[in-house]
Amino acid sequence: LASCTTVVQPPATGLQNGDIIFHTSNSGQSKVIQLATGSEYSHCGIIYKEEQKTYVIEAVQPVKRTPFEEFVKRGENNAYVVKRLKNADHVLSTSVLRDMKKEAQKMIGKNYDSDFGWSDNQIYCSELVWKVYQRSAGIELVKLKKLRNYDFSNREVQSTLNKRYKNGIPWEEPMISPGDLFESSHLITVEE
Numbered sequence: 001l002a003s004c005t006t007v008v009q010p011p012a013t014g015l016q017n018g019d020i021i022f023h024t025s026n027s028g029q030s031k032v033i034q035l036a037t038g039s040e041y042s043h044c045g046i047i048y049k050e051e052q053k054t055y056v057i058e059a060v061q062p063v064k065r066t067p068f069e070e071f072v073k074r075g076e077n078n079a080y081v082v083k084r085l086k087n088a089d090h091v092l093s094t095s096v097l098r099d100m101k102k103e104a105q106k107m108i109g110k111n112y113d114s115d116f117g118w119s120d121n122q123i124y125c126s127e128l129v130w131k132v133y134q135r136s137a138g139i140e141l142v143k144l145k146k147l148r149n150y151d152f153s154n155r156e157v158q159s160t161l162n163k164r165y166k167n168g169i170p171w172e173e174p175m176i177s178p179g180d181l182f183e184s185s186h187l188i189t190v191e192e
Helices: 030-037 068-073 094-107 125-137 155-164 178-182
Strands: 020-023 043-050 053-059 063-067 081-085 187-191
Touching (some): 020 178, 030 155, 043 094, 043 178, 053 068, 053 094, 053 125, 094 125, 125 178
Antiparallel strands (some): 043 053
16 A cells, blocks of 8 residues: 555644545455455555544444544555545534444444445445445445456456355355445545
8 A cells, every 4th residue: 555654643623523544354265355355455444533433434344433543553664645525524424424333333343245245234344335325325435246246367366256156156245345435426535
């Protein structure tokens, strides 16, 4: 992440509720996600501030609210990028942000979805962000793709798919990746 600076403590006024944070995860599946999606970003979450502390609601095992500093430290080289809805000041009113937080909190405690299914039974990171924005603010940050739309030419990606989907790969499953969200035309970069 050459374009990212190593910053662990957020500026006091720079981050806002509803901002989306991206980084390259140090998880075991990060490389496979990067290869399949063509993006350096393999993880994301939604920022919320409470009592002068900054948190990230993220889908890990399980979905949880993580202190900002802890989220950043889990990323490669402590690097991250924060994006915001272009017209956030007009669209993300206090009531919309409250609804978004409630929607995200409904997912806290759910298991991480390593099969990347679209049901709410289990949740993966970009699914959480997309659903929170769509359900609470009526905004589809990007169009959903199908699993088949990603790049499966790499042998490591193929091997991972075959291990995960023993009963057949669900090529038509709706899907969204951190890289897809990162490229959303609805978002602007506010910190990197």
